Amino acid sequence: MQRCAMTSVKVVLAATLAVSATGQVRSSRDQQYCNEQYTYCVNVPSVGDVERHEGDAPNHGITIRLSDPNARAWTYAHWDAALLGSSQKAAVGRLETLLEDHPKADASIAPTMLEDLTAYRIRLSYNDNGQMAEELIIAYHPPRDKTQGPGVLYEIGLSCPKDNYPRDSKILQTLVETFRRTGE
16 A cells, blocks of 8 residues: 555656756645655745755755745755764754854754654854855654664755845745655
Protein backbone atom coordinates (compact mmCIF):
# COMPACT_ATOMS: atom_id res chain seq x y z
CA MET A 1 0.00 0.00 0.00
CA GLN A 2 2.77 2.45 0.90
CA ARG A 3 4.49 1.79 -2.44
CA CYS A 4 1.34 2.91 -4.27
CA ALA A 5 1.19 6.08 -2.19
CA MET A 6 4.81 6.97 -2.99
CA THR A 7 4.22 6.31 -6.71
CA SER A 8 1.17 8.57 -6.59
CA VAL A 9 3.23 11.36 -5.04
CA LYS A 10 5.76 11.07 -7.86
CA VAL A 11 2.97 11.31 -10.44
CA VAL A 12 1.35 14.29 -8.72
CA LEU A 13 4.68 16.08 -8.52
CA ALA A 14 5.53 15.33 -12.13
CA ALA A 15 2.17 16.72 -13.22
CA THR A 16 2.32 19.77 -10.94
CA LEU A 17 5.91 20.93 -11.38
CA ALA A 18 7.18 22.23 -14.68
CA VAL A 19 10.97 22.03 -14.62
CA SER A 20 12.95 24.06 -17.11
CA ALA A 21 16.37 23.16 -18.46
CA THR A 22 17.94 25.32 -15.72
CA GLY A 23 16.22 23.28 -13.01
CA GLN A 24 13.75 26.04 -12.11
CA VAL A 25 10.24 25.07 -11.10
CA ARG A 26 7.33 27.43 -11.73
CA SER A 27 3.68 27.17 -10.81
CA SER A 28 0.84 29.64 -10.36
CA ARG A 29 -0.42 27.92 -7.20
CA ASP A 30 1.01 26.37 -4.08
CA GLN A 31 2.74 23.08 -4.80
CA GLN A 32 4.19 20.25 -2.80
CA TYR A 33 7.84 19.26 -2.67
CA CYS A 34 8.55 15.73 -1.48
CA ASN A 35 11.95 14.18 -1.01
CA GLU A 36 11.87 10.38 -0.98
CA GLN A 37 15.51 9.94 -0.04
CA TYR A 38 15.21 11.99 3.16
CA THR A 39 11.49 11.18 3.64
CA TYR A 40 9.87 14.60 3.97
CA CYS A 41 7.42 16.91 2.21
CA VAL A 42 6.58 20.62 2.44
CA ASN A 43 4.05 22.85 0.71
CA VAL A 44 5.83 25.45 -1.40
CA PRO A 45 4.16 28.86 -1.65
CA SER A 46 3.68 30.16 -5.17
CA VAL A 47 6.26 32.94 -4.87
CA GLY A 48 9.63 33.21 -6.56
CA ASP A 49 11.47 30.58 -8.56
CA VAL A 50 11.95 27.13 -7.06
CA GLU A 51 15.25 25.44 -7.86
CA ARG A 52 16.89 22.20 -6.85
CA HIS A 53 19.94 22.60 -4.66
CA GLU A 54 23.05 23.05 -6.74
CA GLY A 55 26.43 21.37 -6.73
CA ASP A 56 26.91 18.09 -4.93
CA ALA A 57 23.51 18.20 -3.20
CA PRO A 58 20.75 18.47 -5.86
CA ASN A 59 18.64 15.75 -4.22
CA HIS A 60 18.75 17.23 -0.73
CA GLY A 61 16.12 19.95 -1.08
CA ILE A 62 15.04 23.12 -2.83
CA THR A 63 15.75 26.84 -2.80
CA ILE A 64 13.07 29.46 -3.45
CA ARG A 65 14.59 32.56 -5.06
CA LEU A 66 12.43 35.48 -3.93
CA SER A 67 11.77 38.82 -5.65
CA ASP A 68 14.76 40.53 -4.04
CA PRO A 69 18.03 39.15 -5.47
CA ASN A 70 19.40 38.82 -1.90
CA ALA A 71 16.39 36.86 -0.62
CA ARG A 72 15.85 33.11 -0.57
CA ALA A 73 14.08 30.44 1.43
CA TRP A 74 15.06 26.79 1.45
CA THR A 75 14.45 23.33 2.74
CA TYR A 76 17.34 20.92 2.99
CA ALA A 77 18.08 17.51 4.48
CA HIS A 78 21.17 15.32 4.76
CA TRP A 79 22.49 12.34 6.64
CA ASP A 80 24.03 13.13 10.02
CA ALA A 81 27.49 12.22 8.70
CA ALA A 82 29.21 13.90 11.66
CA LEU A 83 27.17 11.64 13.97
CA LEU A 84 26.03 14.58 16.08
CA GLY A 85 22.93 12.68 17.11
CA SER A 86 20.86 15.67 18.28
CA SER A 87 19.11 18.78 17.04
CA GLN A 88 20.93 20.88 19.63
CA LYS A 89 24.43 19.81 18.57
CA ALA A 90 23.55 20.31 14.90
CA ALA A 91 22.08 23.76 15.54
CA VAL A 92 25.04 24.91 17.64
CA GLY A 93 27.42 23.72 14.91
CA ARG A 94 25.40 25.54 12.25
CA LEU A 95 25.33 28.71 14.37
CA GLU A 96 29.11 28.58 14.78
CA THR A 97 29.50 28.34 10.98
CA LEU A 98 27.12 31.27 10.45
CA LEU A 99 29.03 33.38 12.97
CA GLU A 100 32.29 32.61 11.18
CA ASP A 101 30.68 34.02 8.02
CA HIS A 102 29.13 36.98 9.88
CA PRO A 103 31.29 37.64 12.98
CA LYS A 104 29.46 40.87 13.92
CA ALA A 105 25.98 39.37 13.67
CA ASP A 106 23.42 39.58 16.43
CA ALA A 107 22.36 35.97 16.96
CA SER A 108 20.00 33.92 19.07
CA ILE A 109 19.12 30.25 19.36
CA ALA A 110 16.04 28.77 21.02
CA PRO A 111 14.32 25.39 21.22
CA THR A 112 11.23 24.81 19.09
CA MET A 113 9.49 21.94 17.30
CA LEU A 114 9.40 20.84 13.67
CA GLU A 115 6.41 18.53 13.31
CA ASP A 116 7.03 16.15 16.25
CA LEU A 117 10.81 16.62 16.25
CA THR A 118 12.73 18.62 18.82
CA ALA A 119 14.33 21.45 16.87
CA TYR A 120 16.21 24.72 17.30
CA ARG A 121 15.49 28.12 15.76
CA ILE A 122 18.49 30.28 14.90
CA ARG A 123 17.99 33.99 14.18
CA LEU A 124 20.68 36.32 12.87
CA SER A 125 20.80 39.98 11.97
CA TYR A 126 23.87 41.33 10.18
CA ASN A 127 25.06 43.95 7.72
CA ASP A 128 26.42 42.59 4.43
CA ASN A 129 25.99 45.48 2.00
CA GLY A 130 22.65 46.13 3.72
CA GLN A 131 20.82 44.92 6.80
CA MET A 132 20.03 41.21 6.48
CA ALA A 133 17.89 38.83 8.52
CA GLU A 134 18.42 35.08 8.54
CA GLU A 135 16.34 32.46 10.30
CA LEU A 136 16.77 28.68 10.33
CA ILE A 137 15.00 25.74 11.94
CA ILE A 138 17.18 22.65 12.44
CA ALA A 139 15.89 19.25 13.54
CA TYR A 140 17.34 15.76 13.90
CA HIS A 141 15.52 12.50 13.31
CA PRO A 142 17.27 9.36 14.61
CA PRO A 143 17.39 6.21 12.50
CA ARG A 144 14.84 3.53 13.29
CA ASP A 145 17.72 1.11 13.82
CA LYS A 146 21.21 2.43 14.58
CA THR A 147 22.74 -0.42 12.58
CA GLN A 148 21.17 1.17 9.47
CA GLY A 149 23.40 4.23 9.67
CA PRO A 150 23.04 7.83 10.84
CA GLY A 151 19.89 9.84 11.35
CA VAL A 152 18.72 12.74 9.19
CA LEU A 153 19.20 16.47 9.78
CA TYR A 154 16.49 18.77 8.43
CA GLU A 155 16.96 22.50 7.84
CA ILE A 156 14.37 25.05 6.77
CA GLY A 157 15.59 28.60 6.37
CA LEU A 158 15.15 32.14 5.13
CA SER A 159 17.67 34.84 4.29
CA CYS A 160 16.40 38.27 3.22
CA PRO A 161 16.91 42.01 3.60
CA LYS A 162 15.70 43.03 7.06
CA ASP A 163 13.08 45.37 5.56
CA ASN A 164 11.51 42.41 3.70
CA TYR A 165 11.43 40.12 6.74
CA PRO A 166 7.79 40.81 7.74
CA ARG A 167 6.64 39.70 4.26
CA ASP A 168 9.18 36.94 3.57
CA SER A 169 8.88 35.32 7.00
CA LYS A 170 5.43 34.08 5.92
CA ILE A 171 7.18 31.83 3.39
CA LEU A 172 9.36 30.35 6.13
CA GLN A 173 6.27 29.89 8.29
CA THR A 174 4.49 27.98 5.50
CA LEU A 175 7.48 25.66 4.99
CA VAL A 176 7.72 24.98 8.74
CA GLU A 177 3.99 24.50 9.32
CA THR A 178 3.59 22.11 6.38
CA PHE A 179 6.76 20.06 6.99
CA ARG A 180 5.95 16.40 7.43
CA ARG A 181 8.01 13.25 7.44
CA THR A 182 6.87 10.50 5.10
CA GLY A 183 7.56 6.83 4.58
CA GLU A 184 7.61 5.63 8.18
